[in-house]
Amino acid sequence: MIFLKLLPVFLSFLFMAAHFSRASQDWTALLCLVLPFLLLHKKRWVKRVFQFLHIAGGYIWVQHTVGLVQIRADNGLPWVRLAVILAAVALFTAASALIYESKRMRRIYDSDPNSPVPGTAAFILTAALLTIIRFKVGFPVLLLERFLPGSGWIEVALLALYASWLCDKMFAADEKKKPGIRSRLWTFFSIVFFLQFFIGLAGIEEFLMTGKLHLPVPAMILAGPFFRGEGFFMLVLFLVTVLLTGPAWCSFLCYIGAWDNRLAALKRRRTASAAYESDKKNRDDAKVHSSNKATPGINKEFTASFSIKHKNLIRVVIFFLVVITALILRWLGASAALAAGFGLFFGLMGVGVMVFISRKKGIMTHCVIYCPIGLAANLLGRLSPFRLRIGDSCSECSACAPACRYDALTERDIKKRRPGLTCTLCGDCRASCKEDAIQYRFFKLKPRTARMLFYVLVITFHAVFLGVARI
Secondary structure (H helix, E strand, O other), X not given: OHHHHHHHHHHHHXXXXXXXXXXXXXHHHHHHHHHHHHHHOOOHXXXXXXXXXXHHHHHHHXXXXXXXXXXXXXXXXXXXXXXHHHHHHHHHHHHHHHHHHOHHHHHHHOOOOOOOHHHHHHHHHHHHHHHHHHHHOOOOOOXXXXXXXXXXHHHHHHHHHHHHHHHHHHHHOOOOOHHHHHHHHHHHHHHHHHHHHHHHHOOOHHHOOOOOOOOOOOHHHHHXXXXXXXXXXXXXXXXXXXXXXXXXXXXXXXXXXXXXXXXXXXXXXXXXXXXXXXXXXXXXXXXXXXXXXXXXXXXXXXOOOXXXXXXXHHHHHHHHHHHHHHHHHHHOOOOHHHHHHXXXXXXXXXXXXXXXXXXXXXXXXXXXXXXXXXHHHHHHHHHOXXXXXXXXXXXXXXXXXXXXXXXXXXXXXXXXXXXXXOOOOOOXXXXXXXXXXXXXXXXXXXXXXXXXXXXXXXXXXXXXXXXXXXX
């Protein structure tokens, strides 16, 4: 019986496969034949995704019908019967979306207790962005299409499904597991990015974006356009991402930051209470501390080697040094090779900061002090409505401080009820807050809705960048 219920679904995708096959888009036709098997995955978001695909398929048929009718009318050929037949196919394809609302289908797919909204939204946004990129960019930007022409739709579908699955997993996961999930997906993106880079260096130029080599140093996103006077694509992409998701670029999308995170995580940091007890034992005047009702001071272990004032000064100096150096090299007419040498030196210095300072301090020193793009993300991220806020239920226990590798939760920040400038909205601190006081904010939305919107956007960008981010 269930097969009969789904028969219109299979027929709709069969018709679409025939349409794409006739247009010599064999890989897209194959995708239409394979996609219905996803219905075996009995999740609510699968139902929503297929409803969207049916409506999109109906639109494709309408667009195709209008084009054929126009051609026949221009050549004086009969077109009414053609229009009626294809319009019926378009209506049949779009109306098949209603099948999923039957009692039997609801019982199968709506039994999933998790909300279908995050996964469905991530699927649609990822598919839409990759489709726009595929049509607007003048060369095959999707990797699969470079090796198998016409197969770009398969990569679009796979990345959209990946975004949907990951968004549901991230949103539904226990808060204590989310830092690990974020770290793994971030590292996965960086591995894919650099693997393509090294394969491109090995001589397979399809793995490079344009066939022209660029240094994988984040500072070059800023310095490159100042030196060349052109090539603002990466800078514009960075700005758009920051405006939409705030400084989350630095905790989800930066191909270098993932390794700073890994190295800083090698340093095991004590909880605030353990640090306080250790300090208390080393002091003679224990009574003074025990009578003080204020929150125990956060141990120096939790902060970088620099004060906030000095840290911000160093960041600003490095930022302007990078920009001024790029402008001077352009003014002197320096060769691209010399400019690349400066960029390589800056990048290697950054690796040294990660290995010798971040690993030792447990603070992502490269990201919060050395990287000029990090400063830009923190400042421009203020234009984004997304925020992390500490609610009134906070007991000022400082348990969140060691969880923040960006040094954005000092004692002063906790008392002010908001993370410091270096916060990247990673959300790792939420796992350590017993009072659930740290919440995402987006205008007047409820914290849960704001968190859902944030995950949808940042994971959509993660999936899109997996498909198009190459040197």
